[in-house]
Amino acid sequence: MKYIEVFNQYPMRKDWKTMYTRYRLGRLKHQYWLWNRKHKDEAVVDHYDYFILKNCRPGKTLFYASAGYYLRDIFPEVETAEMHSVVETFYKDTIICTDRSKLAEVLPHKYDNFAVVNNRADHWVTVDGLTEHLTNYTKAMNDGCRVFYSFRDTQIHVNRLTTNMEEHFLSWAQSLTKIGLSLVWYDIRFDKKVPNEGGEYNTHENPDPTNGNLKFIFVYKGDPWEIVT
Amino acid sequence: MDLNKTTKKVTLQGYTNLYKWAKVYNSLQMKFFTEPVKMRRVKQIEDFVLLNEFEKVKLVIDTDVLDNLKRTKTCVDSFSEADIVIITDQKFSRYPCPELINQIEKILVESKSLYLCLNRNYINIDNSYIDPTLSDNFCLAITQWLRKSLPDYSIVDMSLDYVEYGDYFTWAVPDRHYFITKK
16 A cells, blocks of 8 residues: 555546546536537526626637536537646537637637636636736737636635735735736625524535636726626 | 527426435446555554444435444434544535534534534535635645634544645545544
8 A cells, every 4th residue: 555645646547537537527517518418409607607698799709628628518619728638638619728828829719708706727826827828828819708717716826815805816916917918807606604593604615616716807908898787 | 599499399407416426426436447446544443443442323325425434433312422522514514614613613612622624625615714814835724713613612623734626525524624522
């Protein structure tokens, strides 16, 4: 028996089942695809994804690393690119790009709507790391592109005891004008914990762990619009 | 985008818990490896109990860990029966900061010692606590906050100091390990 502290310390299996399971653990929305493929005439769509689609402008739309293929089956205008090659094995009509810096070269064109919804691979960085990711994404955007970006506070490096996190993340989003992204809308939700009648607190996660409790919409080198709710 | 173009009847899904693996998260991850592996953190806790001769153990866990302790020690139901309380349950880290301190004190009224594993990523989950006097090193800041909040208790930090990149099995056994007893 070997003792392991870090995930990449020992070789991992490369068989399909292992790769698929690892993908599934981090891509909860794949479940929607699994549900929907059983029904020819009906489909379930996540409320936040639908909100994104309602706010897209005419033109090309990409969901990157966000299980967007489940949406493509319903709304064929949606294009999808993923970071994990295992996706190609069950969904042919997707583009695989692991390296964000190469994304613009790999994609067939630039986009007018660009969504990254709680991409687990974007996490474990400071907000500066998120800026770097978004800088790479902007290379695949047309001017005026609407950018939908969301994540969880719990997976971003920040000293959670010395920082007002709401201010921290909002201030970061507002700073992205330096890479051409102007903040149009945001929804930052930390669970407001209050004791129940028995004096007990809930131990829930922050709201919407699937899509992320920190949601931002930007426009890339363009004008804001009236958000459709 | 014209959302009416679809030929399917669309049902919107509000928040639903799509996560299904919490109860078997540890064993599921261990199966990814080409040879048998065991989480070092689990070994650390098991050896701590063995080498310090704790016999009656109260486990507060939320996934499939610490099986060795279940086999070799007497697992009791209440805090008051236990020589040591061991908490790896992620939910404990999701109390607001002041309530987390209250919970520790409550346990140590009943039991002599506590081995507490906290998930750093959940600390101050509700963003209601800010103490700018704490260290810039978040790992150290957590220890400082515990010591400041529990002055009548001895707190030994047995964690490693490292940057979390999501690859440390933290969601099976949390990363910050504290042995807490009354002074």
